[in-house]
Amino acid sequence: xxxxxxxxxxxxxxxxxxxxxxxxxxxxxxxxxxxxxxxxxxxxxxxxxxxxxxxxxxxxxxxxxxxxxxxxxxxxxxxxxxxxxxxxxxxxxxxxxxxxxxxxxxxxxxxxxxxxxxxxxxxxxxxxxxxxxxxxxxxxxxxxxxxxxxx
Numbered sequence: 001x002x003x004x005x006x007x008x009x010x011x012x013x014x015x016x017x018x019x020x021x022x023x024x025x026x027x028x029x030x031x032x033x034x035x036x037x038x039x040x041x042x043x044x045x046x047x048x049x050x051x052x053x054x055x056x057x058x059x060x061x062x063x064x065x066x067x068x069x070x071x072x073x074x075x076x077x078x079x080x081x082x083x084x085x086x087x088x089x090x091x092x093x094x095x096x097x098x099x100x101x102x103x104x105x106x107x108x109x110x111x112x113x114x115x116x117x118x119x120x121x122x123x124x125x126x127x128x129x130x131x132x133x134x135x136x137x138x139x140x141x142x143x144x145x146x147x148x149x150x151x
Contacts, residue, residue, distance in 0.1 A: 001147045004061045006073035007031035007047075013126045014092040017137050019045060025144050030064075032057045053102025064147065070143055076102075076109040088143055092128065096143075 022029035022044040029045045034052045050056045058078045075135030079089040079097040089097040
């Protein structure tokens, strides 16, 4: 299983969890961003820098991922497309997106987008705290453990 990260908005603490996990389970990890990223030296970790632009990183992830790959993103439309392509998705807050919950999450995202567009809601999600980092680490561990080949 390849791990793909929509890295432009991914918190540093989550990237660090991913670096450790990739090395621990020897899973290829690719961070896709529109800026250069500094990552620790590892044979399992690489970056792909893409041009700036709407959905450029998303399109690269979608074109390169394979069914069964894991994508880390908080982008709900990207998550929906990954699921349709047979991938697994978790958010940096540890929420697992599935075929059973993605339509509801898309509807909620679109509703909130309309409210923001009308000036009703400002600001984003609360800062990432210890509970969210732990939820992400737990969700990642469950997915990696389930997918680990027998040795």
